[in-house]
Amino acid sequence: MQESSFILAVSATASHSLDTRRAIDQIAELAAAIPGVASVEFAGLDVEAGNPASEGVATASADIRARGRKFGEVRIRFDLRRTPLKQPVQLARFIGQQVALLAARAEDEAFYAQRRREIAQYRDELQRRKVVQRARGILARDHGVSQSHAEVMLKVHSQRTGRPLRHIAEAIVTASRLAVAPLPQLRRSA
Numbered sequence: 001m002q003e004s005s006f007i008l009a010v011s012a013t014a015s016h017s018l019d020t021r022r023a024i025d026q027i028a029e030l031a032a033a034i035p036g037v038a039s040v041e042f043a044g045l046d047v048e049a050g051n052p053a054s055e056g057v058a059t060a061s062a063d064i065r066a067r068g069r070k071f072g073e074v075r076i077r078f079d080l081r082r083t084p085l086k087q088p089v090q091l092a093r094f095i096g097q098q099v100a101l102l103a104a105r106a107e108d109e110a111f112y113a114q115r116r117r118e119i120a121q122y123r124d125e126l127q128r129r130k131v132v133q134r135a136r137g138i139l140a141r142d143h144g145v146s147q148s149h150a151e152v153m154l155k156v157h158s159q160r161t162g163r164p165l166r167h168i169a170e171a172i173v174t175a176s177r178l179a180v181a182p183l184p185q186l187r188r189s190a
Contacts, residue, residue, distance in 0.1 A: 040077075061092055071100055135173055
């Protein structure tokens with residue numbers, strides 16, 4: 001594989017892959033396919049490709065670093081008798097940069113997934129509170145009691161029946177809507 005086509009393949013893998021682990025494995029395999037590359041190892045990321053040789057092998061290494069954080073190190077072992085590469089250290093740096101971008105993106109995706117879960121929980125809690133507030137207002141209106149007494153009524157009923165407060169509140173709101181809504185007119189058949 002030529003150096004330029006390798007760079008394009010690694011860049012495409014790093015920018016378009018949704019599975020970070022698979023993309024890192026693919027980058028290691030692409031690098032190991034370059035003539036003269038004996039092996040590729042990502043220290044700190046548990047990825048290795050190629051067959052390390054013992055004689056005539058030189059190692060080029062570079063940090064896997066993004067946003068001021070070091071994720072690990074890339075080590076590329078070159079068979080000096082077979083490598084056509086002019087600047088193996090630059091290749092190692094390039095691979096390190098691409099893998100670092102993947103690792104940083106994986107962290108971002110995990111961070112944003114956690115934020116989405118939290119937002120969903122907050123929305124659920126807000127909906128629950130809205131329903132309980134409506135039910136409390138309906139009970140206060142229908143029974144002529146204060147809002148705080150209506151809330152106590154809801155909680156006591158929830159504890160006695162063992163049903164969640166939200167379910168009881170939803171039932172009260174639904175029943176109130178049905179009681180207020182006009183019944184549909186039925187057509188009489190002749």
